[in-house]
Amino acid sequence: xxxxxxxxxxxxxxxxxxxxxxxxxxxxxxxxxxxxxxxxxxxxxxxxxxxxxxxxxxxxxxxxxxxxxxxxxxxxxxxxxxxxxxxxxxxxxxxxxxxxxxxxxxxxxxxxxxxxxxxxxxxxxxxxxxxxxxxxxxxxxxxxxxxxxxxxxxxxxxxxxxxxxxxxxxxxxxxxxxxxxxxxxxxxxxxxxxxxxxxxxxxxxxxxxxxxxxxxxxxxxxxxxxxxxxxxxxxxxxxxxxxxxxxxxxxxxxxxxxxxxxxxxxxxxxxxxxxxxxx
Numbered sequence: 721x722x723x724x725x726x727x728x729x730x731x732x733x734x735x736x737x738x739x740x741x742x743x744x745x746x747x748x749x750x751x752x753x754x755x756x757x758x759x760x761x762x763x764x765x766x767x768x769x770x771x772x773x774x775x776x777x778x779x780x781x782x783x784x785x786x787x788x789x790x791x792x793x794x795x796x797x798x799x800x801x802x803x804x805x806x807x808x809x810x811x812x813x814x815x816x817x818x819x820x821x822x823x824x825x826x827x828x829x830x831x832x833x834x835x836x837x838x839x840x841x842x843x844x845x846x847x848x849x850x851x852x853x854x855x856x857x858x859x860x861x862x863x864x865x866x867x868x869x870x871x872x873x874x875x876x877x878x879x880x881x882x883x884x885x886x887x888x889x890x891x892x893x894x895x896x897x898x899x900x901x902x903x904x905x906x907x908x909x910x911x912x913x914x915x916x917x918x919x920x921x922x923x924x925x926x927x928x929x930x931x932x933x934x935x936x937x938x939x940x941x942x943x944x945x946x947x948x949x950x951x952x953x954x955x956x957x958x959x960x961x962x963x964x965x966x967x968x969x970x971x972x973x974x975x976x977x978x979x980x981x982x983x984x985x986x987x988x989x990x991x992x993x994x995x996x997x998x999x
Contacts, residue, residue, distance in 0.1 A: 722763075722770045723781065727807035729767075730785070730797045779816055831933060833926050833972050838933040841940060845877055845908055850940075852876055868946045877908045880943055887939050889957045894935055894964060898928070898991060911936065924995050927972060931991075934968040 729738055729749050741749050741764060749768065766773075771782040784800045785807075798805035801815055830839050844850045853875035857865040867875040869884050881887050882905050894900075905911060911932050938960055965988060973981040976998075986994040 721809060722767050723812055724807060724809055725767045726770055727785075727797065727799065779819060781812075784815075831926055831929050833930045833975050834933050835971060838930075838937050838971075841937060842912060842933055845936070846912065848877075850877055852880065867943075869943050881908050881911065881936055881939055884939075886942070886957065886960070890935065890939065890960045890964070893957065893961045894931065897961070897965070897988075898931065908936075924992075927995050930972055931964065931968050934964050934971070938963050938967065 728735075729741065732738055733742075738749070745764065745768070749764075774781040786798050786800060788796060788798060799807040799811070801811040802808055831842075841850075848855070853862055853865045853868065856862040865874045867873055867879055867884055869880070869886050873879050873883065882891070891905075912929075942960060969982050969984060969987050976982070980998050982991075982994055982998055986997075
């Protein structure tokens with residue numbers, strides 16, 4: 721937002737508020753003499769120095785502004801990160817994100833139909849930040865690295881969600897419910913990339929991805945509640961599958977428009993048909 725005021729002052733120098741700034745900081749508003757603005761009280765000193773602040777962190781700001789003449793021969797400033805030439809906070813934020821945020825290799829992006837906690841969990845999985853027993857043992861927080869659900873193998877991300885007997889059976893029922901091919905999954909990333917039978921339909925793909933995220937959330941929550949080894953049984957597996965179905969439809973309906981809410985009975989019997997019918 722500070723950058724937007726920088727842009728407004730440069731492009732609308734004759735506006736009343738710009739004239740007020742000039743009367744305090746000079747004709748250039750302190751941009752060409754940031755030391756002058758810095759000595760003044762208020763936030764304008766920060767706005768005048770925004771270019772210096774960003775460039776200290778390796779973010780080019782002033783270099784993306786270019787001067788030119790409009791059709792009336794008046795001087796105007798254009799912003800190179802937007803095709804229209806008009807400055808936007810979004811374009812600057814994306815520029816900073818591209819410089820600093822790690823690349824996720826296109827594995828997963830924020831799903832708008834699920835709560836933030838599910839998206840954060842998926843992000844942590846993608847970047848190896850999940851506090852599994854293997855990861856905790858590596859940094860000396862826990863001595864044992866065995867799975868908290870089955871106590872049979874080291875607890876990695878892949879083991880919790882793909883190889884653990886409980887997760888395997890729940891996943892098989894989820895695949896049957898969504899009519900997915902029960903292909904063997906190599907890593908947890910295969911689940912995050914799985915688009916099922918709705919590829920090419922953005923909203924349906926989001927719904928399908930929401931199911932995958934809910935599955936991961938339910939397994940992770942169950943893992944955190946486990947205190948001792950427990951052999952999987954049909955009652956437990958069905959309870960976890962029911963939780964995936966109920967939580968997913970609740971979260972999806974909470975974020976859908978009126979008239980597009982999914983119906984519970986149809987959701988349980990044929991979710992793909994129900995999704996198509998409610999678009």
